[in-house]
Amino acid sequence: MENLKSFMEQLPDLVMAYGIKVIFAIIIFYIGKYFASLSKRITVNVLSRKVDKTVSLFVANLAWAVVFTFTIIATLGQLGIQTASLVAILGAAGLAVGLALQGSLSNFASGVLLVMFRPCRAGDYIEAAGVAGVVDEITIFATRLKTPDNKIITLPNSSLMNGSITNFSMMSTRRLDLVIGVSYDADIKKAKQLLIEILENNEKVLKDPAYTVGLNDLADSSINFVVRPWVNSADFLATRFALLETIKLTFDEHGIGIPYPQMDIHVKELPSTPTH
Structure with missing residues (x-):
């Protein structure tokens, strides 16, 4: 009875002392929970404009988890619970997981760098x-x-x-690099003029930057022109296909040959074999 009476006498003081701690712990918990959710929303709003939705959601969830973890630790500390051992356990667990998932963490870090440097x-x-x-x-x-x-x-x-x-898509324009070979007996002035006309008549070829057509190489079996028009990146392949087809048809129409690798074999007359 005396112990009960003593406890009842101390109860108001205990309620006052621990009640304030509990109230502050509850306040810390809800404030931390609010900031965790706020950090998640802000992260999604910022990253969703620049990166894929999957990446932004993952980073947002990671930010929420970090803030919420600190909130739990702060709440327990306010209640008088020793959190040093809990932090040590979390650190050891994190180290073990990190060692076990080195490759995955490397990929994650690389993913973060992809997001940052884009x-x-x-x-x-x-x-x-x-x-x-x-x-x-x-x-x-x-x-x-x-x-x-x-x-x-x-x-x-x-x-x-x-x-x-x-x-290949980061820049709005790209340069096509074509090498067009003509035979040595072709009229190279006419060939060059035809190449220029083909570029001038193709609406996908940009006027600025200007294209380049020049004789580049006297090769073993052909005279090679470089044809370098600028096009929009989205039109790169379509323009390349169209130009190659137009060049071949135009050269055929004007009698300008496009050589292919070939070899000339010269046979010397061998001395006659004496007969017996």
Whole structure:
């Protein structure tokens, strides 16, 4: 009875002391939870303008998890619970997971760098890690490419960041580099004039920057012209196909031969074999 009476006498003080801690712990928890949700919304709004939705959601969830973890630790600390051991356990668990997932973490870090430096984005046609295609999606650990023949290639993000990336879509214009060979007996002035007329009559060829047509090489079996028009990046392949076809038809029409590799064999007359 005396113990109960003593406890009842101390109860108001205990309620006052621990009640304030509980109230502040609840306030800390809800404020931290609010800021965790706020950080998630802000991250999604900022990243969704620049990167794929998958990446922005992942980073947003990661930001929420970090803020919420600190909120839990702060709440427990306010209640008087020792959090040093909890932080140590989380650190050890994080280290163990990190060692077990070195490759995945490398891909994740590379994904973050892809997001930050943006050497490519969804819709760009790139060449990297020995393959080429249109970037279909940049995910957390890998990047998906769609090839021109409609195949999907999945590349680890680390293979992209550790090698060179050729982005064919980043610039609005590209230069076509064609090498057109004509035979040595052809009229090269006429051939050059025909090439210029073909470029002038193609509406996809840009006037600025100006195209280049010049005699580049006296090769073994042909005289080679370089034809370098500028086109919009979206028109690159279509213009290349159209120009090659038009050049061949035009040269055939005007009697200008386009040689192919060939070899002339000269046979010397051998001395006659004496007969017996």
